[in-house]
Amino acid sequence: SIAEILGSRLMKVVQGVAVHHGSLSKDVRIQLEDDFKSSRLKALVATSSLELGIDIGDVSQVIQYMSPRQVSRLVQRVGRSGHTIKGTSKGTIICADPDDVFESHALLNLIHHGVLEEQEMCKNALDVLAHQIAGILMETEINKKMQTGTYGIMHTVHAGNEEPRDEIGITQLFEIIKRAYPYSTLSADDFLAVIDFMHDKRLLKKTERNTVHKMSSTRIYYYENLSTIPSVEKYLVKDTATNKVISVLDEDFVSFLEVNDSFITKGLPWRILDIDQDRRIVMVEAAEDINAAIPDWEGEEIPTSFEVSQEVGSIKRRVKEFVTEFLGKEKIKKMDENKLTEAAAHVAKHVKVHSDAIVDYLDLDLISNHGLDYLPDDNTILIEGWNEVAVMHVAGGLNANRTLAEVLGHLLSTQYKSTVKTLVDPYRIAFIFQAKADPVVIKGLLTKLARSQDLDSILQDVVSRHKLFKYKFIHIGKMFYLFKEAPRISDNFIQYFQGSPVYKETLRDVYSSYYDLKHAKEILNRINQGSMVIHTARVQKLTSVGMRALVRSHGSELIAPIEPTSEIIKAFKAKLLGKSVVLFCTHCGKDWITFIGSLPDQGKIKCPKCGSSMVALVPGFVNVSDVKKLFTKKKLSKEEKEYKMRLERSAGIISSAGKRGVIALSSYGVGPTKAASLLSRNYKDENEFFAALLEAQKTFIRTRRFWEFH
Known part of the structure; x- marks a missing residue:
């Protein structure tokens, strides 16, 4: 984040500086606030994490980096300084470009005229309405309130051995909701649509008497949706070139991504090669067009009004x-x-x-x-x-x-x-x-x-x-119990629910x-x-x-995206050469572990025991003892025969191609057939060879769901 970058640069030139933001643990934030109050820290570089909340003590001056975009935010932030009855708040805005200069002066003009942005109250939120209806139906004192006429007339139903249920008239329920200012303009049509939707989802029961009562699922629904901020699963984003995790995405965001979509994370654009729903992993490659990408999170820029x-x-x-x-x-x-x-x-x-x-x-x-x-x-x-x-x-x-x-x-x-x-x-x-x-x-x-x-x-x-x-x-659908997990839905599915x-x-x-x-x-x-x-x-x-x-659209001057070109190949190459592999001699049965980078660049790779060049690469998920049995058993099953032939093909490739053969076969998703095809080509240099391997790996990741693994 910009706060982290500013903090790290300030720490190089002055002492007593720390960074405060919402991603830090509560204990760390409290410690930083205490250190600042007691003057052990001279400055805190903070995001909006210090904009509200507790008084952080005697602040001499607030320095705002770039325009805060809104009058209310500038007043709130600068108001942290001189925070006494007779004190004067002091602040400085450091502008990044001419837009910032004009905007900052506009904010100051509005402050001097006593003008703040118009604050829009959220009105007639239907997901919150559904939750409130469920809460009213669960109200433990509903019998008493209804009998006293506060909310209307209470009805009791007896059907066979069924326990009596508390009911409330739909009209009375509508009147209760309308008393709250955020719902004072709620239309009867929208209210009844929510009642009908909840009835269809078995979140309440609507009767012929124009009343509603709770069901067994009402309580579960109510307590699972206490917050409008959804709890979401996380997906790991892995770079195919390095196989390293580069970020984490919310499942809601992943749910509308498709293979070949581009998005921005960590300031760089990435293209999606595969989405593994079971393992919750998104495999990506570096993309070059940052303008074609979409942001990686729901959070957005503070809007200038x-x-x-x-x-x-x-x-x-x-x-x-x-x-x-x-x-x-x-x-x-x-x-x-x-x-x-x-x-x-x-x-x-x-x-x-x-x-x-x-x-x-x-x-x-x-x-x-x-x-x-x-x-x-x-x-x-x-x-x-x-x-x-x-x-x-x-x-x-x-x-x-x-x-x-x-x-x-x-x-x-x-x-x-x-x-x-x-x-x-x-x-x-x-x-x-x-x-x-x-x-x-x-x-x-x-x-x-x-x-x-x-x-x-x-x-x-x-x-x-x-x-x-x-x-x-998807987010709101979960609030309405339309689905519990973030599904992959089509535009037609959404249009079906229009209205x-x-x-x-x-x-x-x-x-x-x-x-x-x-x-x-x-x-x-x-x-x-x-x-x-x-x-x-x-x-x-x-x-x-x-x-x-x-x-x-390309971000601030602090964070300059690097162009994902030869650096990707370099990282991919380093990863492969640093990999350890198990080699097996198909002639004498000797096995040994070695680093690919330590193998000879020229000549054949030979068994250290018998000198044979018929050396196969054993995949990491295969037990070496099982491989040895394939070359000692007299009777093999069909599957065992096929796998033995695969190892012999691997040995043939390594015998003819040497180190390059091992490199190709150790690449993720590259088997003997693909390796032989890649090794048969002419490459102008080593980087072109590794680029071909990387492309083959990406192709495999995109198409692996269509392949059957043995």
Whole structure:
């Protein structure tokens, strides 16, 4: 993590520094907090693990690395310092790029105006509703409360020898739920749909009297779902080149992955070769295209809100106004670098933003060709096109921009009949085409979308087929007892449940966590009304602000992904040469253990006892004593004869190929037939030989489920 990297670098230059994050054990975290309170530690590098909770004592200053994205987070974090009645909180933000500079100033402006982000309360969560219904049915005091008229009328049922059951009227139950503010707007249709779903899953019993009562499974369901945070199994991710575990994935995430999918873990992209459900192992190889990969976990970037992004746009609009005032309209298009620097220094005094960030924003090429008005701000959208890339600058915040990106990406893919990839941040949407990008087409679709008011329906159609939706559907499905373990489900399976409480709750959860329909609609309304204008420009190169739409997707400057090329072959080769193997002489029966790397590079490998070159490699899972019996027994079964022939073929390969034969046969998934085929080829160097072995191993891993092992 960035916290670990910052901590390790600080520890090299100063003493009394430690790192605090949620992955540490409770005891370690408490010890670090105690050491910090008692001044044994001078500084703690922390994630949000210290954002809330106990008071950590006398903090002189808080240093925030990169923008905290939200006003509330900045106030909470900096508020850790000067934490007394008369104290003054002191904080410093270290900015990583010009976006950070503008955003940090926007946060400070909002703080000074007493503005915090609007906090959206989670409303009408249907999975929590189902759990609460089960809890009410289990209430031990329900008889007393119903008899006193608090919750309605209690019914008692006697059917033969069946024990009496407590029932509650569905209408009364609905009234109870509606009293809670988060469910005050719950519709009767959604409530009844949850009741019917629970009845179908035997989580409660619905009677003809329009009442419900608990069943034997109600209690189990209730206590197995006390938390909305699911307990999930873990899958090990193993690199085929080194056979080492590189990370761990949640089963929910693995459940929507397929062979050949790419994902990012430990800052690097990996391609899936096989998913072993029984052993819970995902076999991968290094991939090169980080843009084609998806993140390896559910957690997401802290979203910059619409309000903060608009404030950034407002600052940029004031920059344009001060530049116009300083230079005059007639001189703006003739501005050179010297005048640009001079203007930026002047403007910086008024808007309190560093002049370097202002210079970055004031793109000379764009201004000289199109004018200052084309620069994006809170009321101006710029769509610039360059080769196969178009960048739409819109100050909508992360989730509103993601909403627009999903819909526009879908519309563009449909129009071009090929996939159009999108990259999103709080200030830009990048569209990556498979042909030349046309910003005018994007403007046309955006304008049409603003007039049509089709955002909701298109977004739902796109999101419901998204892998993220499948991931969330599995999580919520488990909460509803639709399934107990994370299954591998198809899109058709999900569409079958369209309209069900599971589907509706998944949509609500995804919308509230990742999208911002409210402000996306506000942007479209402003476009339709003309208060937000759209400019298009074909450029010889992307503006520096536009280029960051592509750069930001590759991670921060602290963690630079290494290119997975020859290093993979090198690691694979080292692993094989360091491997110990059992060799067996088919002539005299002598067996011995040796390291592959210690075998002679040239010439034949001979038995140390009799000198024969007919030496076979014994697989690690085979007992050597059983191998010896194959060459001493007079009568062999069919299986024994076949295995003896396999060993003799192995000996023939090693006799003719020497050390390379042992290397090939010791590679995972490479048997005598494949080894003979690989060894018959000509290779320009040793690395090419090992690359062929690695490819054969990957092919075996992909196809092994179709093979029968003996």
